Amino acid sequence: MPELPEVQTVVNGIKSKLIGLKIKDTEVFVKKLRYPVPINLKNKINKSLLLDVERRAKYIILRLSNDYSLIIHLGMSGRIIIGKKKEIISIKHTHFQLYFSNDLVLQFIDPRRFGCILLRKTSKLLEEKLLKHLGVEPLSKSFNQNYLYEIASNKASSIKSIIMNQKYIVGVGNIYASESLYLSRLSPFKIGNKLTISESDRLVRSIKRVLKKSIQMGGSSINDHTMISGKLGHYQNKLQVYGRDGQKCRNKSCQLPIIRIVIAQRSTFYCSNCQK
C-alpha cells in the first residue's frame, strides 16, 4: 500500500509535468472504484487548467482553474503514469485517463480498485469529510516532540499503532513505522504512556528523516508503486528491518536476526537487541 513518500513522489511527478496545462479530454472506463466516479466528470473538467497539485495525507489534490478540484487516492494498489499520447500503451486496470495539452496523458491504474477519484468545489475543500478529520502532517512543524508526547502520554496502546493511526499522524504505514522505530532504537511494542520526552524527540526526528529520504529516492517499490515515469522507486534497497526477517541486523555490533511478528494480521519487523 502506498504510504506518504510514494504519494508525495507521485505529486512531485505530476507537478513537474502538468502544471499550467489544459485538460483537453477525459476518459472514464469504470463507474465505481472505492466510491462512484463522478457522473459527467468529462463535462465538468474538460477545458480547465491544472493550477496546482498538493498532497494531504495520502490524497492527491489537483486544483483546476474552474473552482473544481479532483481528489485522487491510490488506495491499496493504485498508480499514476504520465506519458506522451503517442507512447501510451493500454495497461490493464486503467480506470481513467486525462489528456492534457502538450500531448501528455495521465493514466490511473488500480487493479484492486480501492482507490478513488472525486470532484469537489475547491472553495469547499475545507468542509470535505474525507479531509476534515485527518491528523497532522509528519513533515510539518506541528509534528514535533511535544505533540507526539502529548498524544502518546494517555494511551495504553503500542507506540507503533499510535504513529500509524491516521487520526494523529497521517501517511505513516507499516513500512515507515517499522523503519522509524528501528532508527530511533525504540521497540514497536513500547506502550504509549511509557514514552519519555527524549524518546519522543528521537522518534519524531526518525520519522521525518525516513520519510524525507524515501521521497528523495522515489519511494519504496515493494508492491505496485512506481514513479510517474513507470520506473521503480529505490527506497526498498535502504530498508533496515521491513521485509528483512531472518537477515542480520545492519548494526555492526549486533548482527542478530531481524524478527517478524504478526499481530492483528500485520507484520512487525524489529531487532530485539537494538530496540528497547
Ligand SMILES: [Zn+2]
Ligand atoms: Zn540489532
